[in-house]
Every structure is written in structure tokens, then in C-alpha cells.
Amino acid sequence: MSDKEKKITIETGDSGKGTTELPASANTEELEERALSVFSSDRNEDITALVLCLLTAFLVLLFTKWLV
Amino acid sequence: MSQIKDQMPALIMGGSLLIYGLIAKTGAMLPMAKYLGTHKTMDLQVTLTLIVGCIALVGAIVSTTRKSGTSNIDIFVLRPLAGIVFILVLAMVIRWYAEPLMKITSVALQPLLGFKIYKVLNLNYVVLGILVGVVLTNTWGIPKFAAEGVKCARFVLKMGVIMLGAKYSLAELAKLGAYSVLLVGFFVLGTVFLVLWLGNLFKQPKSMTGVLAAGMGVCGVSATVAVAPVVKAKAAEMAYTIGTILSFGIICMFVFPTIGHLANMTPVQFGAWAGTGILNSAQVAAAALAFNSVDIETLKVAEIFNITRVLFLPIIVLVLATWFGKETGQKLTFKSVVIDKFPVFIIGFLLLFFLSSMGVFSPASHYKGKYIDVSYSERTQVTPEGLESLNSAMAANEFSGLTPKQLEAVTDLVKQYQIAGNFADRNDKKVFEQVGRARMAELEGVLAAAKGKQLTLSADVKEALKHAVKQVHKESRTVVALTDFMIWFFAFGLIGLGMQITKKSITQAGGWPIVIGIIAGVTKATLSFFVVLWLIKDVVLN
Amino acid sequence: MFSHVLLCTHGTEGAKKAEALVFAKLQNAPNLKVSVLTVLDEDWRDMTGDDWLNSSKTHTTFLDHVENQMNEEIAEEWQRIKTSYPLAERANFLQSTGNIAKTITRTAKKLGCDLIVIGPWCKPKKFSIHSTRLGLRDTMKNKNLHPLLPCPLLIAS
Numbered sequence A: 001m002s003d004k005e006k007k008i009t010i011e012t013g014d015s016g017k018g019t020t021e022l023p024a025s026a027n028t029e030e031l032e033e034r035a036l037s038v039f040s041s042d043r044n045e046d047i048t049a050l051v052l053c054l055l056t057a058f059l060v061l062l063f064t065k066w067l068v
Numbered sequence B: 001m002s003q004i005k006d007q008m009p010a011l012i013m014g015g016s017l018l019i020y021g022l023i024a025k026t027g028a029m030l031p032m033a034k035y036l037g038t039h040k041t042m043d044l045q046v047t048l049t050l051i052v053g054c055i056a057l058v059g060a061i062v063s064t065t066r067k068s069g070t071s072n073i074d075i076f077v078l079r080p081l082a083g084i085v086f087i088l089v090l091a092m093v094i095r096w097y098a099e100p101l102m103k104i105t106s107v108a109l110q111p112l113l114g115f116k117i118y119k120v121l122n123l124n125y126v127v128l129g130i131l132v133g134v135v136l137t138n139t140w141g142i143p144k145f146a147a148e149g150v151k152c153a154r155f156v157l158k159m160g161v162i163m164l165g166a167k168y169s170l171a172e173l174a175k176l177g178a179y180s181v182l183l184v185g186f187f188v189l190g191t192v193f194l195v196l197w198l199g200n201l202f203k204q205p206k207s208m209t210g211v212l213a214a215g216m217g218v219c220g221v222s223a224t225v226a227v228a229p230v231v232k233a234k235a236a237e238m239a240y241t242i243g244t245i246l247s248f249g250i251i252c253m254f255v256f257p258t259i260g261h262l263a264n265m266t267p268v269q270f271g272a273w274a275g276t277g278i279l280n281s282a283q284v285a286a287a288a289l290a291f292n293s294v295d296i297e298t299l300k301v302a303e304i305f306n307i308t309r310v311l312f313l314p315i316i317v318l319v320l321a322t323w324f325g326k327e328t329g330q331k332l333t334f335k336s337v338v339i340d341k342f343p344v345f346i347i348g349f350l351l352l353f354f355l356s357s358m359g360v361f362s363p364a365s366h367y368k369g370k371y372i373d374v375s376y377s378e379r380t381q382v383t384p385e386g387l388e389s390l391n392s393a394m395a396a397n398e399f400s401g402l403t404p405k406q407l408e409a410v411t412d413l414v415k416q417y418q419i420a421g422n423f424a425d426r427n428d429k430k431v432f433e434q435v436g437r438a439r440m441a442e443l444e445g446v447l448a449a450a451k452g453k454q455l456t457l458s459a460d461v462k463e464a465l466k467h468a469v470k471q472v473h474k475e476s477r478t479v480v481a482l483t484d485f486m487i488w489f490f491a492f493g494l495i496g497l498g499m500q501i502t503k504k505s506i507t508q509a510g511g512w513p514i515v516i517g518i519i520a521g522v523t524k525a526t527l528s529f530f531v532v533l534w535l536i537k538d539v540v541l542n
Numbered sequence C: 001m002f003s004h005v006l007l008c009t010h011g012t013e014g015a016k017k018a019e020a021l022v023f024a025k026l027q028n029a030p031n032l033k034v035s036v037l038t039v040l041d042e043d044w045r046d047m048t049g050d051d052w053l054n055s056s057k058t059h060t061t062f063l064d065h066v067e068n069q070m071n072e073e074i075a076e077e078w079q080r081i082k083t084s085y086p087l088a089e090r091a092n093f094l095q096s097t098g099n100i101a102k103t104i105t106r107t108a109k110k111l112g113c114d115l116i117v118i119g120p121w122c123k124p125k126k127f128s129i130h131s132t133r134l135g136l137r138d139t140m141k142n143k144n145l146h147p148l149l150p151c152p153l154l155i156a157s
Helices: A028-034 A042-066 B002-006 B008-026 B030-036 B039-065 B072-113 B117-121 B125-138 B144-150 B153-167 B170-201 B206-217 B220-231 B235-262 B267-277 B281-291 B297-324 B334-339 B344-357 B384-395 B404-416 B429-451 B459-472 B477-498 B503-507 B511-535 C013-028 C042-048 C056-084 C086-090 C100-111 C142-148
Strands: A007-011 A019-023 B370-372 B473-475 C004-008 C033-041 C092-098 C115-118 C153-155
Touching: A042 B153, A042 B344, A042 B477, B002 B008, B002 B039, B008 B039, B008 B072, B008 B144, B030 B039, B030 B072, B039 B072, B072 B117, B072 B125, B072 B144, B072 B477, B117 B235, B125 B235, B125 B281, B125 B477, B153 B297, B153 B344, B153 B477, B170 B206, B170 B267, B170 B297, B170 B511, B206 B220, B206 B235, B206 B297, B206 B511, B220 B235, B220 B281, B220 B297, B220 C056, B235 B267, B235 B281, B235 B503, B235 B511, B235 C056, B267 B281, B267 B297, B267 B511, B281 B297, B281 B477, B297 B344, B370 B429, B384 B404, B384 B459, B404 B429, B404 B459, B429 B459, B459 B473, C004 C013, C004 C100, C013 C033, C013 C086, C013 C115, C033 C056, C033 C086, C033 C100, C042 C056, C056 C086, C056 C092, C092 C100, C100 C115, C100 C142
Parallel strands: C004 C033, C004 C115, C033 C092, C115 C153
Antiparallel strands: A007 A019, B370 B473
């Protein structure tokens, strides 16, 4: 592998700030398969879960409490 | 063309769901649903199948018309969609068909076997869902189109836990929290040290006892995964440990609920026991729902224990890192282990709990999800038959044993046909409600006295009183809907997680870990069983 | 006769027979090229089971750890081969992850091998807590391999 090889940067890390450099030729397919989640970081996953929950709660409230 | 081919599964599933929904809407399926005992869910079936079917079709059509890229819509919506719909279809089939059929068959087989299969194995929809997931992934494998969607299982399970936060009252959370910290703390540390001691006794390498101690002590595979790099576990040691934990957990999932029913455990006791004794946290939720899948009391308790364990995990990682010594090479600080890894979804859980405590989800006068409505309404009136039996009981002087206040409540019930305040106070809501509730309490007192044989009332009268009391207890529709959502989230997440248990990972159990693991696991399960029975007697959940 | 042999080994008793056979033949055939292949079963990726609590960072750390551990074990395996058979210095050592049968055949095709040598399928020993089975010692059913073969297969016994 030469030093000139292109690198790609992917997000890893817990807080959504960690990044890892990989050679562009790296087997990203395998990396993707390794991931157990479609999210790039856990903070993203948890926050999305929370937002979706609040959205669900809001819709439920809208249809069962505020509009009734 | 190939894009259409790729989207075929989603198109087929979406189309079938729509057709099912439309047929169900005509009512053509009602006789079959009645046979299965699912006719009360017919409205839900129609709504859910139509909505999910539409989403699947729209998603598939959008996917065929645009080039797949790396935009957020692609990653989070279009690509996982087929898999999400797939799991939802599985969940629906299991909930509306497989589970009722299982009940009917096991009732039919009862004369032959002498017991009901589903009762003994607790084959409700949650357990069936996990089993279907496990079987599917080990036979045909997860269909390729569903792979991305299955990855959402973890995420949806987190959503379930967050939603669960809305179901606690402050008193419950405080009490359960105290129990869980006590029990989990004792048993986690106890098991960790037991395993370390056993490992020492059998002269096993430190790295192996390290992973095993974490896995048996805290939360199963999750703990093993977190600790293995820290203690530099060997490949075979990890394989043995994970295999042992997974197989032990799956056995627990079936055995725990059965033992719980046999021992007549209360939901709270069982939740606490499962939360302490079962290793993998997904299996704790599964066992809790297996014990009691209709209402979620057990799940509420078990999840508090689960969350406590999750919070204990970093502590154990630190303890084991220290125990393993400086050879780790990895620098572990309090911040890197505890603060950076603090699961954000637990904050979500607390937020929903907070919102619910503020009364956001319930009408103002709620009481733990239920609220009492003593306002005038036709819905809360006693039936004509009930009124008649009350009247004749009055005439026959059947109420002579009542206290004056109780008698007043009954008289008013007969007068107003329903439990309510005084007509004259109807504009002063506060007084009106107060009087109405006091009357309801008196009537409940009458029923309690009748139950305790201090009073003799005819069955008809008791029925009429019970009905009157029940009619003013309304469950908040918001809370009911939120609970339904939550149960679906859990079902979805558990089916998806079931798909990640491969035969290979189970059968690699072996070596010393299986010996030490079984000793530690059984000790923990047995001890916690008795401790829970002895310690937890008085928590009442509503 | 043959010009390039693919020796598949992962250190089990059966595989050791295959090693012995190949390196014995190598003495008489100076022009024979030998590639030693160690395959890591792809199922190792599913080791984390139904864990859902850990962050992806923890997951990646774990899987990296597993991989490093495996690489170390494979390196030890190769060292053992090199010390027991001096001729092995001539061989080309390869490592790959994937479905065992598919990886073997794919590698054979890629390298242009005209003979694949594997060990016999050993009956798994009775359960024993003193089992020395290493994590990477997987077995495979021959019926999965046979339909894929691009060249003759020799099973040493």
C-alpha cells in the first residue's frame, strides 16, 4: 500500500464526533455489515429514538386528548 | 428494471396488506376472527394493515423511481423500509393468527397431553416472535431485502423503553428503583466475585474468568462484548462464554415464567426476579412479557431492573479492568467509561416519565392512568336490570347492614341512576366531583364488606353496584394508545433481536465457561428467587 | 503433474495430515507452488448475539479485538507449520474470512490452483471441558464444497 493512497473518513465514536480514517480501497461493505444499526453513532440513534417517541406521544395526544 | 425487482418483496407485502385491510374492512373476516378470539382487534387490524400497506407501497414505488444514494432518506427510510414492513407483518401474523391458533390447538390437545402447551411454555406472541426470529435466521436466513430493516430492531426496542417511561408514577419509580439498586447491586457484585473465585479455584486464565464474570453478572452478551477487549480475552474464551450465556438465557426465557406461575408470584415479584436472574436484557423483557403479556406491570418492573443493570455495567468494566491489572494497555478513565458511554435513551425514558408525572398524558383528574368521571353521562348509568334489582333490594330492606353514609350513596345511586354529585351542585364542579367520588368510595366499601362476608347482598345487587363503580372508572385513551404503541415497539424489537441469535453462537458453548457459568447462573437464579419472595411483598402497581 | 497446490489448514488433526502430505510431496517436486490458506468462518461476525445495549463504538472495539485475536492465533498456526516443515518457507500464506467452502473455491480460482488439499472431516470429539479446540477450528461439510470445486480435491487421511 502506498502512502499516496486515498483515504476516506467515516464517523464512528460514541458522541458522533469520533472519526476513523480508512484507505479508500478498504472493504467498506464488510464494515457496513458489521454495523448493527443504520445510524452512524449512538448518540444519533438515541436522540432519533427520543424524537420519534415524542412525535408519537404528540400525535397520540393530538388524536386522543386535544382534538376530542 | 432491476430496481423494480429489488422492490418486489416490499410491493408484494404492501399489496397483500392493503388487500387484507380492505377485506377486513368489509367484515368478511369477522366469523374467523370470532373463532380465533381476535374480533375485538378488527378495527386495529384494518387501520394497521392499511397504513403499513400504504407506506410499504409508497416507499417501494419511490425507491424504484429514484437512484439509491446516500441521503438521509435513503439510509433511514427507503432502504430499511422493506425489512421494517417484513418484521411488522411477522408481528401481525403472530399476534392475530399464530398466538390464537396456538391457544386453540393446545386447548384441543389438552385431553391428550394432560396440560396446555401454551400455558406451560408461555407461548404468547412475544415468545413466539423471538422463536420465529431465531428459527428464521437459522434456517433460510434473514431475507436479503430485510437485512437493513432488521438493524432497526435495537433502535425500536430503545423507543419501547423510552415510551415505557410514561407508565410510572413517582412513587413506583422510587420504590422499584430502590429495590432494583439493592437487588441488582448485591447480585451483580456477588456473581462477579463468585465467578472470579470459581475461576481461581479451577485455575482458569484471568482473561476467561474476566469475560465470564461480566457476562454472568451484569447483562449477558452486552457485558461480555464490553469487557472482552479490556481483559484481552482469547477467541475461544469469548466464543464459549457467549455461547453459554445465550443458551442459558434462552432456557431461562422459557423456564422463568413457568416457575413464576407455579410459585404464584405477583407481577412485581416476577419482574424483579427476571430482572435479577436472567442474563441478557432482551430476554428479561421477553420473559416479563411472557409472564404477563396483557398488561405490562411485569414489564414495568423488569425494565427498571434492566436499566439499573445497564447503569451498573460501566462500574463492572472499571472493576474488572482494575482486577485484570495494568496489562490491559488500554487507558480507562471514569470519564471514558461512565460519562461518554452513558446511554442517552435512558434520559429519554426519564423525560417521558417526567412528562407523564406532570400529567401531560392524562386528564387532569387522573390517577395512575385511570381517572374517575362522575359527571352526568348516559354512558355511566346503571342498566335498567341493575336498577330494578337495586330497587327491589331497597324495598326488601337488604341494605339494613350499611352505615348511614353507605346507605346515602346507594340511595343516591338509585335516585340518579349513576354515581354523581348532587344535582344542585352541578355548577360547582369541585364540590360536585368531591361528593361523587366520596359516594363511589362508599359503594366500593359496600362491595368490599360484601366480599368479606360482613354483609349479605344478592348477586344481582352486587353486580349492579360493581357495574356502577366500573362505569365511572375511565382509562385515559391517551395512556391506552401510548401503551399499545409501546407493546408494538417491544414486539418489533424482540423479533428483530431474535433474528440476531444464530445457531452457531449458541452451539459454541463449551469448555470451562459452561461449567462455571451454569454454577454461577443457577446459583444466582435460585438465590434471587428466594430473596425476591422474601423481600418484595407490598408494592402495588396500578 | 500439478503446478499449484492450495493447502487448506486450520490446525486440526485432520488438517495436519493434509499438511504432512503436501510438504512430503514438495520434497520431490521442486517446481510445485504451494499456497497455504486459513479461512475464518464468516459466522464469527454474529458473535454478539442479541446484544442491543452497547454503543457501536463498543461493538467495533469488540469486533476489532476478536479479529486481532484471530490473526494472532492464525499467525501462531503458520509459525507452527513453518517450524515443523522447513519447506514451508517456500509457500505462500493466505488468510481470508467468509463462508469456508466458497472462500476455498474462490481463492483456488483466483490463484489458478489445480489441486486443493484438505484434511478429512473429523468426528467432533465427545464433549470435554479440557477440549483444546481453538476458536478458529471450524469444520465444514464436504457436500457444501463439492459442487463449487474448480479443480480436483484431495482429502488427506
